[in-house]
Amino acid sequence: GLVVSTIIFMVATVTPSFAQQKPKEKIELQHGAHRTGKRTDADMQTWRTYGLGQFIHWGAYSLLGGKYNGEYYNGAAEWIRVWNKVPNAVYDNLYKQFNPQQYNPTQWAAMAKQMGVKYLTFTTKHHDGFCLWPSKTTSYTIAGTPYKKDIIKPLVEAYTKAGIDVYLYFSVMDWSHPDWRYDLKTREDTIAFDRFKKFTKDQLTELLTLYPETKGLWFDGTWDNSWKKSGAFTDSLEQYLKALRPGLIIGSRLRADDLGNRHNDANGLLMGDYEQGWERKIPKTYADVHGNDWDCVMTIPENGWGYQEKWLGHWKTSNELIEMLAQCVSLGGNLVVNFGPKGDGSFRPEEMTAAKDIGAWMKINSNAIYNCEYAGWEKQDWGYYTKRTGENKYYMIVFNVPVSGSLKVQPPRNWTVTKATLLGDATKNISLEKIDYGGSFIHLPKGFSTGKPFVIELETQKATGTGNEQKAKT
């Protein structure tokens, strides 16, 4: 009776209630994240302004285009070497036919410039190990092909000259190297993989030395246990590369922490300058972004990054790609659209059309994409908001016009919209009707339709007065 209830009372008062429980203990890590929050330096600020990027996957796999002996591989074309119908010896000798007579980096850069991309990510070496630069670390390089010449140098020069920053993709996993290991199970594995790590560091040193204009490295092929068990090495490698090239931008696919965690360390902190997990998928809400910088890399077909003669499944239309671009920028990220040139260095028509259409749209609407960030306004069904960094300027990127022809805008409390301008056709008379609580309706002219997404630029200011002044019809 009394004794028991007294004991229960005493226990209850000394045991912190669930809500008051101490935060999760921080796990001591030597090789976890060394920075919390975003990078704030100028190089990273520039990275945030890009909005739109181009990925290019090009290599020996481009010669096959996802096809061998008249049959199509139903996986990603740049992975065709793993298809049991392609003998490794056949694949590993393909490079002896690599002779892209239509390779014209100046034309590639011009197409990218017209498309409106601000950065390029280019495959220097994919999982097959074939190097598109004349590396001294292996004979499996462009120097051993009929083409002979360095692919990367003229590409970096042409894109840099066109005002497009260059980032180099590098696959750690290298199927061609005898010391590559998927896991470290024996002492021999560890000895071999130590040689492999030295080889990797040497190749990366070559890339940063030969192409000093490179703004960053896009790592891939780092999901296997061998790499997850090499946390200390991944940490020292990142520090070495950043010392070699101060300001270098490296995403979250390089590192592993002391316990083999990737992207986020055991304390949930991002290891890398931006989150690199958004591959062919886009965050749904701002919460999914966890306060990180991030970009989404996207194929135009459903999957497949290297040239594939037969695109599998659905091919994204230009409007779908533009909507993905709007979604990414509206959530504080960049969209990087992938192109897979053919073995001869030419682009397929669908990719050239996508570049042209996106470029035409960007010509009118790029103010809603470049130098923009997450707006934080209540999302509406008509599309996505972006905000110009450092200014009180907001953009509505509209994909779905309601049957009423009126677009609702609900700024945060105490803010109101003072002006609405249609980009590209300021004469189109759209009218702004103020409604309760700082909100507005933007009325589009009857029968307004551009057949493609359009942008309305909003000027805003802090609301004055009590907020119940007459609804001014402007």
Ligand SMILES: C[C@@H]1O/C(=N\OC(=O)Nc2ccccc2)[C@@H](O)[C@H](O)[C@@H]1O
């Ligand atoms: C950009 C793509 O990157 C890859 N792989 O990406 C991933 O492994 N993505 C991934 C893996 C685990 C979780 C989430 C994404 C490559 O295999 C592919 O050929 C292409 O180069």
